[in-house]
Amino acid sequence: MRKPAELRKAEIVATVLDLADKIGPDRVTTGAAASAIGVSQAALFRHFPTKAAMWLAVADHVTEELTTAWDNARADEPVGRLEALVAAQLAQIMAKPALPMLLFSRELNVGNEDLRAAFRGLLMKFQALIVTEVARGQEAGCLRRDLAPADVAILLTSLVQGMAIRWSLGARDFSLIQEGVRLLNVQLGLLAVKRD
Numbered sequence: 001m002r003k004p005a006e007l008r009k010a011e012i013v014a015t016v017l018d019l020a021d022k023i024g025p026d027r028v029t030t031g032a033a034a035s036a037i038g039v040s041q042a043a044l045f046r047h048f049p050t051k052a053a054m055w056l057a058v059a060d061h062v063t064e065e066l067t068t069a070w071d072n073a074r075a076d077e078p079v080g081r082l083e084a085l086v087a088a089q090l091a092q093i094m095a096k097p098a099l100p101m102l103l104f105s106r107e108l109n110v111g112n113e114d115l116r117a118a119f120r121g122l123l124m125k126f127q128a129l130i131v132t133e134v135a136r137g138q139e140a141g142c143l144r145r146d147l148a149p150a151d152v153a154i155l156l157t158s159l160v161q162g163m164a165i166r167w168s169l170g171a172r173d174f175s176l177i178q179e180g181v182r183l184l185n186v187q188l189g190l191l192a193v194k195r196d
Contacts, residue, residue: 009047011037013061016054020098025105030054052112059118062099066092066122070129078137079188083181085129086160090180093164097172100164127153134191143191152191159183 003011015036019028030051034044048054069092073084093099102108108116130153137143143152163180 005047008039009057010061012044012047012054013057016058017061017096017098020101020105021096025098025102025107028107052114055107055112055115056118059115059122062096063118063122065096066126070126077142078133078140079142081133082130082137082156082188083184085126085133086156086184087177087181089126089160090163090177093160093167094176097168100161100168103161123157127157130156137191141193143188144193147191155187156184159187 012033015033016028019032019036023032030044030048031041033054034041037044044054048057066089069088070085073081073088075081075084103119108119127150131149134143134149134152138145138149160180163176163183167174167176
């Protein structure tokens with residue numbers, strides 16, 4: 001029985017992410033994806049006319065998932081919101097372990113400019129959310145005002161990326177969220193306004 005097109009597309013995207021985790025993004029081919037799903041390569045091409053289109057669908061899926069996670073990262077005060085945003089980002093990486101590998105893949109960096117632009121846009125969106133909360137924290141008197149919010153956002157984004165790489169390269173034998181939030185709190189302590 002044939003699956004509806006949208007259901008099949010979602011299955012292809014999930015399979016590509018799974019394969020990217022298992023064999024690496026650069027080894028994911030349309031043939032490998034089709035084989036893993038149990039359809040012909042021609043059937044896969046009915047849904048995605050090119051490999052690049054398939055990867056863009058992956059980027060769209062990741063964008064939707066991350067945006068939802070960020071929107072659900074609620075907290076009343078800026079420092080709590082920073083913690084919630086970072087925890088949400090790390091939770092998405094744990095749910096989709098291929099994400100850190102995608103950032104360094106040939107597919108992203110050489111083979112597909114649209115894919116690169118999509119992931120760069122995601123990074124910029126995440127950094128913009130961090131900038132907003134850092135500025136709110138500075139206005140509320142919680143965070144030091146002598147640092148540019150954009151610089152702090154780069155530091156905090158680098159923390160997330162570094163944790164994701166460490167987790168991916170290792171045996172994934174520690175809680176990415178717990179360790180990431182712990183180190184975020186170390187950084188936030190350094191950024192906090194010192195009270196006499």
